Amino acid sequence: MTNLDLFSPPPAPVRVPPPGPGPLDRLLKVARIYLEPGVVEHARGREILARFPDAERVEVPSHQNIPGLFGNAGNVEAWNRIKGSTLVLGVKKTLSFVANDRSSDFIAPSTANGCVMACAYCYVPRNKGYANPVTVFVNIDRISEALRKHAHKRGPKLAPNSVDPRCWVYDIGCNSDCSADAALSDNVRDLVRLFTTLPNAKGSFATKRVNRELLTYEPQGKTRVRFSLMPHAQAKLLDVRTDPIAERIAAIDDFVAAGYEVHLNFSPVVLQEGWQAAYAELFQQVDAGIGAKAKAQLACEIIFLTHNAGLHEVNLRWHPKAEAVLWTPETQETKVSQGGGVNVRYRTGFKGRHVAEFKDLLARHLPYCRVRYAF
Incomplete structure (x- = not known):
């Protein structure tokens, strides 16, 4: 057996999902599918189309340019209706890997973008115009x-880092929520299965949804x-169409038992009056809600809010109450992101003091929860 053979996944049978309601039925009732011409040439494309046999099909030249959908300012008022009735199928053209030193070592080529959920702070809509x-x-x-070739080329991870001590970690859900994606196709299952065959690599994704089908993977x-967490009252305002915080916490032990590594994602941390008491209550809820096995492997990342002027303008037209806490010019400053985008974040100094305060609060209530990074 060659070294390359160690990275080759065994062949998997094609599974055609049955049509009809599924785990996302409450959030997504597909009435229209936009698809590129090449979609039907792929087994996965045919599987997804078979799942929604009654949906209108509209062929488009590109998933990135859909007339009347993207770039149409009039769609803002229909933000959630479009999310709940529209599906886009495309063929990924660019299979690039982006180096990352926070949530992962690399951001993998995405198998989806956008989401059936509608978190008010999500950065993905910035690139998709007035519908997402x-x-x-x-x-x-x-x-x-x-992915297989990239991991093989990297070879063993010789030096541990804050991402992982042994494996190269690939974020497979940077532009979507894999728990929701897994209810639409077998893409996520295929990737989870792939990583079990790669001795030097691990997959990673953040989620605001509990899809218990993943427990069978x-x-x-x-x-x-x-699991992304914020105080319950804040999540009710900002985490639109997501699963309740209590359900996410209640799922942690089950996912650990099923063989997942489970970390917490305190993101975004949105500062508003009383945030310290709200997070102390959240940390206590986590402590009471998970068992010893989950606690022994627990780590987290802490990400303070980054916002965007364009998204602010969009949000004002469909969810202005969220902007009352997301858009606070008196505490924010312009920031150029790693990707070159012009955004806003909490002011230097102001942010640093609150990051330190957050970490101290976490250490008091969840002393076993290692902080992988905070910014």
Whole structure:
């Protein structure tokens, strides 16, 4: 057996999901599917289309340019209606890997972008104009092969870092929520399975949804799930169409038992009056809600809010109450992101003091929760 053979996943049978209601039925009742011409050439594309046989199909030249959908300011008022009725199917053209030193070592080529959920602070809509339905990419075979080759080329991880001590970690859900994606296709299951065959690599994704079908995937410790948490009252305002915070916490032990590494993602931390008491209550809820096995492996990332002027203007037209806490010019300053985007964040100095205060509060209530990074 060659070294390359160690990275080759065994062949998997094609599974055609049955049509009809599924885990996302409350959030997504697909009435219209936009699809690129090449979608039907892929087995995954045909599987997804079979799941929604009654949906109108509209062929478009590109998933990135859909006339009347993206860039149409009139769609803002229909923000959640579009999310709840529209699906886009595309073929991923660019299979690039982006180096990252926070949540992962690399951001993998995405198998989806956009989301059926509608968190008010989400950065993905900044790139999709005035509508942000979920787009699923159907060429999972090419994406998986690119991941396999990239991991093989990297070889062993010789020096531990804050991401992981042994494995190269690939974020597979940077532009979507994999728990929701898994209810639309088998893309996520295929990736979780792939990582069990890569001795030097691990998958990772953050989620605000509990999809218990993932408990059947047998990840063997090679996929990290980061449950995103914020205080309950704040989540009710900002985490639109997501699962309740209590349900996310209640799922942690089950995901650990199923073979996932489970971390917490305190993101975004939105500062408003009384935040210290609200987070202390959240930390106590976590402590009371998880068992010894989960606590022994627990780590977290802490990400303070980054916002965007364009998204602010969009949000004012569909969810202005959220902007009352997200857009606070008196405490924010302009920031150029790693990707070159012009955003706003909490002011230097002001932010640093509150990051330190957050970490101290966490250490008092969850002393076993290691902080992988905070910014």
